[in-house]
Amino acid sequence: MAYFKVESLVKYFGGLAAVNGVSFEVAKGEIFGLIGPNGSGKTTTFNMISGYHRPTSGRVIFKGREIHHLKTYKICKLGIGRTFQVVKPLGRMSVLDNVIAAAFSRVNTMAEARELAQKSIEFCGLSHVRDVLAKSLPIAGRKRLEITRAMATQPELLLLDETAAGLNPTELIEAIDLIKKIRDNGTTIVIIEHIMHVIMTISDRIHAINFGQTIAEGTPVEVARNQAVIEAYLGTDYA
Amino acid sequence: MKKRLYPLILLAVLAGFPLVVEDNYYQHLMILFLMWVVIGSAWNMIAGYTGQVSFGDAAFFGSGAYAAGLLAHHLHVSAWWGMAIGGLAALAVGFPFGWICFRLRGAYFALATLALNEVLRHGTTIAESFTRGMLGIMIMPTFVSKVPYYYIALGMAVVSVLSVRLLIRSKPGYYFVSIREDQDAAESLGIDTHFYKMLSLAFAAFWTGMAGSLYMNYMGFIDPHVVFSLHDISIMAILVGIVGGVGTVYGPTVGAFIMVAVQEMFRSGFFGLFKFLAETTGSESVRALADVLTKGHVLGFGLLVVLVILVLPNGIVGDWDKIKKKVFRIHSPA
Amino acid sequence: AEPIKVGVVLPLTGSMAKFGEIERRSFEMALEEINAKGGVKGRKIELVFEDDTGKPDVGRSAVEKLISRDKVPVVTGGYSSAVVAAAAPVAHQLKVPFVICTGAADDVTEKGYEYVFRINPTASEYPEATKSFLKGVAKVKTAVILYENTQFGQSSSKAFEEDCKELGIQVLMKEGYSAGAIDFKPLLTNVKAKNPDLIYMVSYVLDASLLIRQAKELDINPKLFVGGAAGFTLPEFQMSAGPAAEYVFSATLWTPNLRDKDYPGAKKYFDNFRARYKSDTEYHGAEAYASMYVVADALKRTKSFTPKDVRDALAATNMKTAFGPVKFISYGKKTQQNKLPTYLVQWQDGKLETVWPKDVATKKALYPTPKWSARK
Amino acid sequence: MDVFLQILVAGFLKGGLYALIGIGMTLIMGVMGIINLAHGQLMMVAMYVTFVLHSFFGVDPYLSLFVAMPALFLLGVVIQKYLLNPLIKAETILPENQVLMTVGIGMVLTEVIRFIFKSDYKSVTTSYTGATFFLGSISFSWALVVAFGIAVAFTVAMFFFLIKTDLGRSIRATAQDKDAAILMGVNTRRITVITFGLGTALVACAGTLLVPVYYVFPDLGGPFTAKAFIITILGGLGSTVGAIFGGVTLGLAESLGATYLGMEYEDIVGLTIFVLVLLFLPGGFKRLTKV
Amino acid sequence: MLSIENIDVRYGDLQVLWGVSFEVREREIVVLVGANGAGKSTTLKAISGILKPSSGSIRFDGIHLDQVPSDKVIGYGVVHVPEARRLFREMSVEENLIMGSLSRPAKAKRKETLEYVYGLFPRLRERRKQAAGTLSGGEQQMCAIGRGLMALPRVLMFDEPSLGLAPILVQEVFEIVKRIKEEGVTILLVEQNVRQTLALCDRAYVLENGRVVLHGTGSELMADGHVKEAYLGL
Numbered sequence A: 001m002a003y004f005k006v007e008s009l010v011k012y013f014g015g016l017a018a019v020n021g022v023s024f025e026v027a028k029g030e031i032f033g034l035i036g037p038n039g040s041g042k043t044t045t046f047n048m049i050s051g052y053h054r055p056t057s058g059r060v061i062f063k064g065r066e067i068h069h070l071k072t073y074k075i076c077k078l079g080i081g082r083t084f085q086v087v088k089p090l091g092r093m094s095v096l097d098n099v100i101a102a103a104f105s106r107v108n109t110m111a112e113a114r115e116l117a118q119k120s121i122e123f124c125g126l127s128h129v130r131d132v133l134a135k136s137l138p139i140a141g142r143k144r145l146e147i148t149r150a151m152a153t154q155p156e157l158l159l160l161d162e163t164a165a166g167l168n169p170t171e172l173i174e175a176i177d178l179i180k181k182i183r184d185n186g187t188t189i190v191i192i193e194h195i196m197h198v199i200m201t202i203s204d205r206i207h208a209i210n211f212g213q214t215i216a217e218g219t220p221v222e223v224a225r226n227q228a229v230i231e232a233y234l235g236t237d238y239a
Numbered sequence B: 001m002k003k004r005l006y007p008l009i010l011l012a013v014l015a016g017f018p019l020v021v022e023d024n025y026y027q028h029l030m031i032l033f034l035m036w037v038v039i040g041s042a043w044n045m046i047a048g049y050t051g052q053v054s055f056g057d058a059a060f061f062g063s064g065a066y067a068a069g070l071l072a073h074h075l076h077v078s079a080w081w082g083m084a085i086g087g088l089a090a091l092a093v094g095f096p097f098g099w100i101c102f103r104l105r106g107a108y109f110a111l112a113t114l115a116l117n118e119v120l121r122h123g124t125t126i127a128e129s130f131t132r133g134m135l136g137i138m139i140m141p142t143f144v145s146k147v148p149y150y151y152i153a154l155g156m157a158v159v160s161v162l163s164v165r166l167l168i169r170s171k172p173g174y175y176f177v178s179i180r181e182d183q184d185a186a187e188s189l190g191i192d193t194h195f196y197k198m199l200s201l202a203f204a205a206f207w208t209g210m211a212g213s214l215y216m217n218y219m220g221f222i223d224p225h226v227v228f229s230l231h232d233i234s235i236m237a238i239l240v241g242i243v244g245g246v247g248t249v250y251g252p253t254v255g256a257f258i259m260v261a262v263q264e265m266f267r268s269g270f271f272g273l274f275k276f277l278a279e280t281t282g283s284e285s286v287r288a289l290a291d292v293l294t295k296g297h298v299l300g301f302g303l304l305v306v307l308v309i310l311v312l313p314n315g316i317v318g319d320w321d322k323i324k325k326k327v328f329r330i331h332s333p334a
Numbered sequence C: 001a002e003p004i005k006v007g008v009v010l011p012l013t014g015s016m017a018k019f020g021e022i023e024r025r026s027f028e029m030a031l032e033e034i035n036a037k038g039g040v041k042g043r044k045i046e047l048v049f050e051d052d053t054g055k056p057d058v059g060r061s062a063v064e065k066l067i068s069r070d071k072v073p074v075v076t077g078g079y080s081s082a083v084v085a086a087a088a089p090v091a092h093q094l095k096v097p098f099v100i101c102t103g104a105a106d107d108v109t110e111k112g113y114e115y116v117f118r119i120n121p122t123a124s125e126y127p128e129a130t131k132s133f134l135k136g137v138a139k140v141k142t143a144v145i146l147y148e149n150t151q152f153g154q155s156s157s158k159a160f161e162e163d164c165k166e167l168g169i170q171v172l173m174k175e176g177y178s179a180g181a182i183d184f185k186p187l188l189t190n191v192k193a194k195n196p197d198l199i200y201m202v203s204y205v206l207d208a209s210l211l212i213r214q215a216k217e218l219d220i221n222p223k224l225f226v227g228g229a230a231g232f233t234l235p236e237f238q239m240s241a242g243p244a245a246e247y248v249f250s251a252t253l254w255t256p257n258l259r260d261k262d263y264p265g266a267k268k269y270f271d272n273f274r275a276r277y278k279s280d281t282e283y284h285g286a287e288a289y290a291s292m293y294v295v296a297d298a299l300k301r302t303k304s305f306t307p308k309d310v311r312d313a314l315a316a317t318n319m320k321t322a323f324g325p326v327k328f329i330s331y332g333k334k335t336q337q338n339k340l341p342t343y344l345v346q347w348q349d350g351k352l353e354t355v356w357p358k359d360v361a362t363k364k365a366l367y368p369t370p371k372w373s374a375r376k
Numbered sequence D: 001m002d003v004f005l006q007i008l009v010a011g012f013l014k015g016g017l018y019a020l021i022g023i024g025m026t027l028i029m030g031v032m033g034i035i036n037l038a039h040g041q042l043m044m045v046a047m048y049v050t051f052v053l054h055s056f057f058g059v060d061p062y063l064s065l066f067v068a069m070p071a072l073f074l075l076g077v078v079i080q081k082y083l084l085n086p087l088i089k090a091e092t093i094l095p096e097n098q099v100l101m102t103v104g105i106g107m108v109l110t111e112v113i114r115f116i117f118k119s120d121y122k123s124v125t126t127s128y129t130g131a132t133f134f135l136g137s138i139s140f141s142w143a144l145v146v147a148f149g150i151a152v153a154f155t156v157a158m159f160f161f162l163i164k165t166d167l168g169r170s171i172r173a174t175a176q177d178k179d180a181a182i183l184m185g186v187n188t189r190r191i192t193v194i195t196f197g198l199g200t201a202l203v204a205c206a207g208t209l210l211v212p213v214y215y216v217f218p219d220l221g222g223p224f225t226a227k228a229f230i231i232t233i234l235g236g237l238g239s240t241v242g243a244i245f246g247g248v249t250l251g252l253a254e255s256l257g258a259t260y261l262g263m264e265y266e267d268i269v270g271l272t273i274f275v276l277v278l279l280f281l282p283g284g285f286k287r288l289t290k291v
Numbered sequence E: 001m002l003s004i005e006n007i008d009v010r011y012g013d014l015q016v017l018w019g020v021s022f023e024v025r026e027r028e029i030v031v032l033v034g035a036n037g038a039g040k041s042t043t044l045k046a047i048s049g050i051l052k053p054s055s056g057s058i059r060f061d062g063i064h065l066d067q068v069p070s071d072k073v074i075g076y077g078v079v080h081v082p083e084a085r086r087l088f089r090e091m092s093v094e095e096n097l098i099m100g101s102l103s104r105p106a107k108a109k110r111k112e113t114l115e116y117v118y119g120l121f122p123r124l125r126e127r128r129k130q131a132a133g134t135l136s137g138g139e140q141q142m143c144a145i146g147r148g149l150m151a152l153p154r155v156l157m158f159d160e161p162s163l164g165l166a167p168i169l170v171q172e173v174f175e176i177v178k179r180i181k182e183e184g185v186t187i188l189l190v191e192q193n194v195r196q197t198l199a200l201c202d203r204a205y206v207l208e209n210g211r212v213v214l215h216g217t218g219s220e221l222m223a224d225g226h227v228k229e230a231y232l233g234l
Ligand SMILES: Nc1ncnc2c1ncn2[C@@H]1O[C@H](COP(=O)(O)OP(=O)(O)OP(=O)(O)O)[C@@H](O)[C@H]1O
Pocket: A013, A018, A036, A037, A038, A039, A040, A041, A042, A043, A044, A045, A085, E133, E134, E135, E136, E137, E138, E164
């Protein structure tokens, strides 16, 4: 039994099929990359996994349990955390409070939540801005807050949607380190990223989609050499 | 440390008030003030903390008042029983409403609350045979003295403010604010937003309903236009919340005090100050001014609303740092 | 000597301010007349006006203030029924007499409040004259009752419905509406289909004129249109409805043409008011004017100026005023309620004529009403 | 059958007036995102302008359109410029502050008018006030027929204005992304001011047309504000064509409700539709018609 | 032709730029490099007038842009393609493009420029009736660039045009930037894709914590030890 899998997911918006039959399996403990041209349906796939959109058809199975009919918050409680491509900080709360709110999904008392939040903040390296209001963080800080918050919900499976976009190469290296650290901590990761340097370095396996349909799957090297991926996505430079 | 004492000092002052000031009139104003503390705190919970702005608080207020009133009218029991029922009646209105309308966001939700209130107002007016329609419900007040009412109101105010305080420093409070800041993000953090919005609404409806039944008991008379009034209840509740400070524990207390005082001040021509001046100076222009002021008191009130929002968009407690800087030239340490 | 303070609660601002203002002026006119004649017991009377804004809670605050801050021995005024209903128990509990001059809610004087008196008839008594007119002259078989959904509308339409039962008139339809509707055609189309002999309407002034105007547009032809006081007697009604106002009857409590025997000074009050303020007055003003005299009369007779003594003096009132004879009696469930006849007036040639009861009529009632098509 | 037809006609004609009220609101609320709880009060002010022109200068209400509309345009401009625009800059917890501001403005307008004109009910009677013509046995009010025609004309005009002109496009662009509009060279403050002015002028038109068949008093604003909301939500925010549909639907629903349920249910019918549309057809008729 | 002298910019109480100076010459591609939050976007906003510097000056062909109201800046040919594209989501692609040509000279040439833009991005012609909000990320970026071109820019400022684009589109965007430059438009570019932009540009400035700390030609900076370490991840 696969740890996590999606089966022929389909999502229509009006007449448009944003996702049109995507299936993949993720093994426990791996970093699984999801790539594809803009508008190919990656974020929509995440939205279906995390319960924001109900699939038009298809199934999402986590640890043997169908979850695609569950509400978002239930999915979080089951142990699937996510970040948003368009970041959503809780603007007028401090960074710490942002994370405490997340921690409450696992614990009930203030003291426990604070402790959990602190740990998560330290782990993700946000201690220096702990008491800053979330809205005054720059983009990189906000992206990191997304991860920190998701981590405070103690996910077994973490969905990262372009958390590295907008970082310069040096910052990227830090981001890669953090993601690896999270994986080493025992969390399985599905990651969407357009920056090849990131996705190729950290993914164990990569799944490529185009127009909502699978075009390739395999190790980074295999996918990077795949003709369909090169044509639709990578362009000649990366070949 | 000192800051923590303020509420206690305030409480002591309030507890001693009717013993020191025996004037009925001031006691009456204080009872209104305390009632508005309750309503303001309730509104602040759903709107200020949870971000679901209600323009229909009167719906809950009226339900509470009518629960108490109808109980007394039909069953001839004391309207104080309505105190228990009033909060629950408001809940009974709030639940189906929230269940349906919480799928709306922002301004749409606000408009829906407004519509709810209007429906209830028309409904109570039309259902003459049950509610006595516009004839209203009249009961004999229980106490001649205001002091018992005062302490009941004080008790309610203290409990409601305390419960806000407790709530917002715990899990639900964090959840409420998260929902206000970003509902989608909140969902992804494991927050059952619908449940917590309902919880917040329940809190608000309950306390507003309680305030409504207090009103029935204390005033002895209600009719649909009084208790389901957009301006006098719903908007006033918002003003209390906004003037005091949205999303602050003691904001509504400050707001309630200011709004009740200001309203009465405008109504009574600055407590008769201008009339007094006109009489002592005998000056015609002062008399004319006094006349204009008393006639234009609602205008003054409206202007005040406009001014407050322009100058103190986050209320007195919310903008306290700004006020300190501007008015007292004190800079709070960063 | 110090003047004696008398408290007056009136809607001086807000949507009812128009009448609050008329009443305030009438109070002041009466006050000046009384003070000019030496006041009471060598002391002048001073009026302390409080604005109730037409809202019961404010009205209550106002009465509380008058009693506990200004220490007035008696409060009068009270325009809206809701304000009166909320303020009366306060007066009763604080044991300071409250002489109501306008608020018409029946049950205010049905609760046995010892300190509450009312000069004007209650809402349910407004149709009295109409009733006797229907009995004596216009013997109709069917009626439709339309009323605004207000305290006054609901209670007096109910009273008229009962009168109809008594007279054997079949009520084909009784329907309320919220004041301020743009279009009464849905209502009137139904009325037209019922084709009643009588249309009874309790409406405020411009709803009244819209009802009549639109009845004309739809060509509805009952034998008579009757208004239940409120809006149909005001000049604005005639101005706005124009020729459509002709033939419309209305109940009223007072007209300036009433006989001096029972209504001493009615005409004089009317003329003085007009001369002084250059504007019209009507029964509300007369109520206020009379009320001032009733209070002054009690203050003259009272043993002392304590509220208790003033109350006792009020209870013994027996006098005639511009608004009619005043005597606070108990009848039915009511206590300390003044009982007055009501009148029927009709718009004839653009003027409001008293047509019923016969002994006070200025013109003969024009009945039945001609069809719209038969009018000029 | 006659009853039914008569009611249909009455509802339809009233709907025309409602549409005019709604177009103004849809501009302000849908296009600019301002929830304006003073809409009815602004209409009331326009009605007083018309009243004054008629009773002191004998100006026919239809002619006074040419005064009332510009006058209210100016009033709208002042309100937006000095009262609403400053709020956009202020950082507040609740965006609803702006809503409350319009409540305050509504109160001030009502009270200022009351101060000047007292609470009296005023009416303007013209030769066409009660004028009707009959088709078969169905009566048509002339004044309402004219109002209906003008409403349709304005809707069409506004529709093309918003779609086809640079100013119209700038208005829509400002509504969607203020900063981006600035980058495109749009003076967004001016745009908001103009839009609010336009919305106000349109409701002024509705008010003026209403004067001959209705009456004026200071408290008249509130109920009309409520109606404006219902119409706008029914029609779909920002949709001018929707406003016509919304207006007529509300007019018809009210009339039918008033006839077959009872006049006292008139308002409840409107409110019920409002809530139902909010819940089951979010986006209103715009969702169906796509314009 | 564009010279920024010593500007300080703040958001309320928070100062973000401290005495930033640089210049852009005719027909150059100039790049601003910097870490997240260094103040690159803020600099562009200051030039296009959305933010006003609290001191210092911004001159374009001798005109004090810092004294020009923000909505007039585009009229001088200084055009800003903002971060995250900022299209008018509910308007069609064509309407979005038209919104770029409100100024008088641009309006006069609207038809021709539209043809030119469609020639540059045939994809946009295909989608011209579609609401911009429903375009894919890459199409949106094309639309945003097209909208900027519609204003007949003399200086075109791009804020992270490659952000969130698929690699194949990143290539395309850089190609387009080069082509636009060849058409005679001066370009000021902010990019995180430091390697590629440094290779492309004429000159570059490095911003750190709101201050310019380094500048030089692309190849100079590429060879700089600090840049290598801090921005190229080497
Ligand atoms: N709520 C929605 N309503 C309508 N269409 C939508 C919605 N969400 C996404 N789409 C459309 O679905 C398609 C897939 O979008 P999605 O966000 O999944 O793309 P993506 O692969 O994440 O792209 P990117 O790499 O640019 O983030 C796009 O054409 C988008 O316009």
